[in-house]
Amino acid sequence: MQKGWVRTLERYRVAPADAYPAFDVLAAAYSGPERFYHNLEHLTEMFRVIERLSSTIEDPNAMQLAVWFHDAVYDSRAKDNEQRSGELAVDLLGPIGVPASTIERVVRMIWATAHAAEPPGDRDTRALLDADLAILGASEARYARYAAAIRNEYAWVPDAEYRAGRVSVLNGFLARPRIYYSEILFAEGEERARTNLRAEMDRLSGKTL
Numbered sequence: 221m222q223k224g225w226v227r228t229l230e231r232y233r234v235a236p237a238d239a240y241p242a243f244d245v246l247a248a249a250y251s252g253p254e255r256f257y258h259n260l261e262h263l264t265e266m267f268r269v270i271e272r273l274s275s276t277i278e279d280p281n282a283m284q285l286a287v288w289f290h291d292a293v294y295d296s297r298a299k300d301n302e303q304r305s306g307e308l309a310v311d312l313l314g315p316i317g318v319p320a321s322t323i324e325r326v327v328r329m330i331w332a333t334a335h336a337a338e339p340p341g342d343r344d345t346r347a348l349l350d351a352d353l354a355i356l357g358a359s360e361a362r363y364a365r366y367a368a369a370i371r372n373e374y375a376w377v378p379d380a381e382y383r384a385g386r387v388s389v390l391n392g393f394l395a396r397p398r399i400y401y402s403e404i405l406f407a408e409g410e411e412r413a414r415t416n417l418r419a420e421m422d423r424l425s426g427k428t429l
Contacts (some may be wrong), residue, residue: 221247221260224267228284232318242312249292257369258291262355269351273402278344282322285313286329286348296373306330339401346401353399356416357409363416383424390417390424 222243229239250260266287270277277283293304306327313323325344332345333352340346355366374382393399399413400406 221263224284225288228281229316229318231281232322234316234318238316242316245308245312246288246292249294254296254373255294256372257366258294258373262291263287265354266351269354269405270347272404273347273350276343276402277347278342279322279325282325282329283344283348285309285318285322285326286344287351289326290330290333290348290352297376302331302334350400350402350405353393353413354405354409356393356399357405357413358416360416360419363420367420387421387424390421393417 222240225243225246226236226239229242230236247260250258250263252259267284270280270283270287274280289305289309291301291305292308293301295301298304309326309330310323313326314320329345329348332340332349335349335353340349355363358366370386371382377385394414394417398406398410400410
């Protein structure tokens, strides 16, 4: 992952020696003990999806940076993680010479990962959101591991409260006309994602063991 980070920044004429410190900050953040799901495995899975969507992506370098920073700040008790992750991108990328226009684009994409109901207007942001939610359409076993990891990240929330909150989140995804914007993920994962979401809701409501 470090090599990929350095290659991306080299395209902005950032020397490896200047790229390494920012990588170390990000790697440490995603490796925190509280990161049961929002960790380096999540990034690896997102990068694989982005690679598959590469033909639809207009600015692949900005996309790589947006993936790296989108969950750089993650506190399950906070409501401003996307905002703070964007601020971290500004703090780390600006001083090493990444163009301001690129940073602005990266920050806009990061903020969109709050997954507001309004669909994003540009293709790159839609691709980023699809990669972020690709886990919903994973295999039953991978989805179960994801759901358990999310519960661990919210271990501080009482069980009844967690169930209610999680069901609300899952219902929000199910209420969308479509979960995935790209035709590739829609064709491959939309139906499976909805099946996974409904199955988790059933478990949370006690309908299944």
